[in-house]
Structure formats: structure tokens, C-alpha cells
Amino acid sequence: MKKLLNTLYVTSENSYLALDGENIVIYDDKKELGRVPLHNLEGIVSFGYRGTSPALMGACAERNISLCYMTPQGKFLARVTGKVRGNVILREQQYTSSKDELVGLEIAKNCILGKVHNARWVLERAVRDHSMQIDAEQVKKASEMLKNSLMLIQNSTSGDELRGYEGEAASIYFSVFDELILQQKKDFTFQGRNKRPPCDKMNAMMSFVYTLLTNMEASALECVGLDPCVGYLHTERPGRASLALDMMEELRSVLADRFVLSLVNKRMITAKNFTQKENGAVLLDDAGRKIILTEWQNRKKETITHPYLQEKVEWGMVPYVQAMLLARFLRGDLDGYPAFLWK
Known part of the structure; x- marks a missing residue:
């Protein structure tokens, strides 16, 4: 159980939520885990299957507190609200801002600044912790190039220009990504990003984990009342979660890539977990x-x-925090969207 930005996150999958006076009470079987006053909550997110009492649902609807239900793995199930109030205004602000080139560009810039900043510090961490195992000079050079990219991104004046700088930064980062593979070098190499289909083991894992991260981002956006399909950097297409793709950029290197590297470097995943098709596609096995x-x-x-x-x-809470921060910016509670800057 964790309260962040006036949202209560109940992460125990066996929890049952009930009402006691003006408090939400969290139970595990018959044991009370905690209680929180309703008066200062904006939302409740439950990662469990046991449910919520009707009395609590009614109290939340009356107070305009949203109830979001997720699977324990983080897949969005449903969002329950009372009469339509604030969220229609929030989505209206989202749609308006997506058509405003200046506002949309600033949000997209912050997402990409977060992406490049975090990618740079993934490289800096590698130099600090594994300088004897990698080409530290080459990785450090790439880090400095990413540092220079941050200024270009900050000064970009259009979405196309921003996408160009983002693409260049991604190429720099991936040019030294193979250095970060410290174990099983015979079986795992990285020569560049490829997908649809992935043509090597690293790309197969990265594509799979990127999908998991995108689903997390989409669920987080649904929870705060934003439309995952209306973004600022990625173009809108039917069925495409453009805003979720925008938001995942900040966490791509620091969460997804580092996770994939850890699986290989700790030998949790080995070459036997992959198969190769006749068309060259490399696939994970069950x-x-x-x-x-x-x-x-x-x-x-x-x-x-x-x-x-x-x-x-x-x-696992970071996408939800970032989604809430974006919603607060769109409502006018913040002067800008604060990207996730890891170090």
C-alpha cells in the first residue's frame, strides 16, 4: 500500500477494500493492513482480484474518486467513476494540447530529454562499474555525444526536428550497447536495433519487454483518465497507443534495457531459450x-x-506517477511536465 500524489496504490493481490466511516480500509483475509481517509484522495488503484465493497464504490462515486482495477501483473481491467465530472475536462485539455504545436512540442521534448538523459546515465553507470570489462573510452565518448544531444533537443523548434535529434541520439546509444553485454558474449551480441521480426536474441527480448512497458504505460494513463491513443511525439493511428509510446521513451533504457541486460549478464536467460525461423526471425520460447x-x-x-x-x-509505480504528473500539468497545476530523470 502506497499513497502518491493523492492516489492510493494497493499492490497486494489478496487485498479487499472496504469502507469504515470516512476511511478506506484494506484487508488481507480478515487482517486489517491499513486505512486511509477518503477526503484527500483523488484515485484508488488496486492490483488484485478480491474486489471492493459496494459501500466504498458508492462513497468514491459520490466524492469523484476514481477506482481502477488492474491484474497483479499490471494489466488494465476497468476504471469505475461516478457521474462524469473532471475527467471529461482533462481529456478535452489533452485533445486541445495535442493540436497545439507549442504545447505538444514541449511535452514531447521533455519525454525525449528524459529518454536521452537516462540513456546517457546507463552508459555512465557502465563506465563506473565495469570499466575493466568494456571499451570505457568508446562508451564515454558516446555518453558525451548524448550530452551534446540534450542541448539540440532542448532547442528544437518542430516535431520533425525533434524526431531527427531523437533518432540520432538513439543511434549513438545503440552503437555501444553491445559493450554492456558482459556475459555469454558468444551467444548474445547486439549490432543494432531490428524488429518485425527481431533477428537476434537481444532484439527479441527487447521487443518483448518494450511491449510489457508500453502496456504498463497505457494502463497508467487509463487510470488517471487520459487517452493512451492521443500523443505528442508518435503519430496517431487507429489502435496505436501513441501517448503510451511517448511516455515509455523515458523508461526505455533505464528500466527495460537494463532489465534485459541483467537477464543475460546474470545468466537467467541463455541461448537455449530461443528458436530461429526460416525467415531469420529469432523468437523466445515459452x-x-x-x-x-x-x-x-x-x-x-x-x-x-x-x-x-x-x-x-x-x-512498477513510476509509470503511474508520470501519468499523474502529466495530468496535473494538463490541468494547469504544474508549469511543465517533469520528465523522469534517473541518475
Whole structure:
């Protein structure tokens, strides 16, 4: 159980939520885990199947507190609200801002600044921790190039220009990504990003984990009342979660890529977990997917200090915090969208 930005996150999958006076009470079987006053809550997110009492649902609807239900793995199930009030205004602001080139560009810039900043510090960490195992000079050079890219991104004046700088920065980062593979070098190499289909083991894992991260982002946006399909950087297409793709950019390197590297470097995933098709596609087998899903759940439970809130949060909560910060910016409560800047 964790309260962040006036949203209560109940992460125990066996929890039942009930009402006692003006308090939400969290039970595990008959044991009370905690209680929180309703008066200062904006939302409740439950990662469990046991449910909520009708009395609590009615109290939340009356007070315009949204109730979001997720699977323990973080898949969005449903969002329950009372009469339509604030969220229609929030979505209206989202749609308006997506058509405003200046506002949309600033949000997209912050997402990409977060992406490049975090990618740079992934490289800096590698130099600091593994300088004897990698080409530290080459990785350090790439880090400095990413540092220079941050200024270009900050000064970009259009979406196309921003996408160009983002693409260049991604090429720089991926040019040294193979250096970060410290174990099983015979079986795992990275020569560049490829997909649809992935043509090597690293890309097969990265594509799978990127999908998991995108689903997390889409669920987080649904929880705060934003439309995951209306973004600022990625173009809108039917069925495409453009805003979720925008938001995942900040966490791509620091959460997804580092996670994939850890699976290889700790030998949790090996070459036997992959098959290669006649067309060159490399696919994870069922055992490999199971390992990744299990370890992904474990990674999401690891705790960090959120750089903006300066509070301890689990990695799995970061997309929800960022979605709430974006919603607060669109409502006018913040002067800008604060990207997730890891170090």
C-alpha cells in the first residue's frame, strides 16, 4: 500500500477494500493492513482480484474518486467513476494540447530529454562499474555525444526536428550497447536495433519487454483518465497507443534495457531459450517468456527514490506517477511536465 500524489496504490493481490466511516480500509483475509481517509484522495488503484465493497464504490462515486482495477501483473481491467465530472475536462485539455504545436512540442521534448538523459546515465553507470570489462573510452565518448544531444533537443523548434535529434541520439546509444553485454558474449551480441521480426536474441527480448512497458504505460494513463491513443511525439493511428509510446521513451533504457541486460549478464536467460525461423526471425520460447515475466514482476517491486517527488517508490509505480504528473500539468497545476530523470 502506497499513497502518491493523492492516489492510493494497493499492490497486494489478496487485498479487499472496504469502507469504515470516512476511511478506506484494506484487508488481507480478515487482517486489517491499513486505512486511509477518503477526503484527500483523488484515485484508488488496486492490483488484485478480491474486489471492493459496494459501500466504498458508492462513497468514491459520490466524492469523484476514481477506482481502477488492474491484474497483479499490471494489466488494465476497468476504471469505475461516478457521474462524469473532471475527467471529461482533462481529456478535452489533452485533445486541445495535442493540436497545439507549442504545447505538444514541449511535452514531447521533455519525454525525449528524459529518454536521452537516462540513456546517457546507463552508459555512465557502465563506465563506473565495469570499466575493466568494456571499451570505457568508446562508451564515454558516446555518453558525451548524448550530452551534446540534450542541448539540440532542448532547442528544437518542430516535431520533425525533434524526431531527427531523437533518432540520432538513439543511434549513438545503440552503437555501444553491445559493450554492456558482459556475459555469454558468444551467444548474445547486439549490432543494432531490428524488429518485425527481431533477428537476434537481444532484439527479441527487447521487443518483448518494450511491449510489457508500453502496456504498463497505457494502463497508467487509463487510470488517471487520459487517452493512451492521443500523443505528442508518435503519430496517431487507429489502435496505436501513441501517448503510451511517448511516455515509455523515458523508461526505455533505464528500466527495460537494463532489465534485459541483467537477464543475460546474470545468466537467467541463455541461448537455449530461443528458436530461429526460416525467415531469420529469432523468437523466445515459452520457458524464456516465463522467466522474463517472473523477473519483470520482481524488478517492478524494487524500490528507488523518485527524482521529482523525492519519495521512495517501486519501479512498477513510476509509470503511474508520470501519468499523474502529466495530468496535473494538463490541468494547469504544474508549469511543465517533469520528465523522469534517473541518475
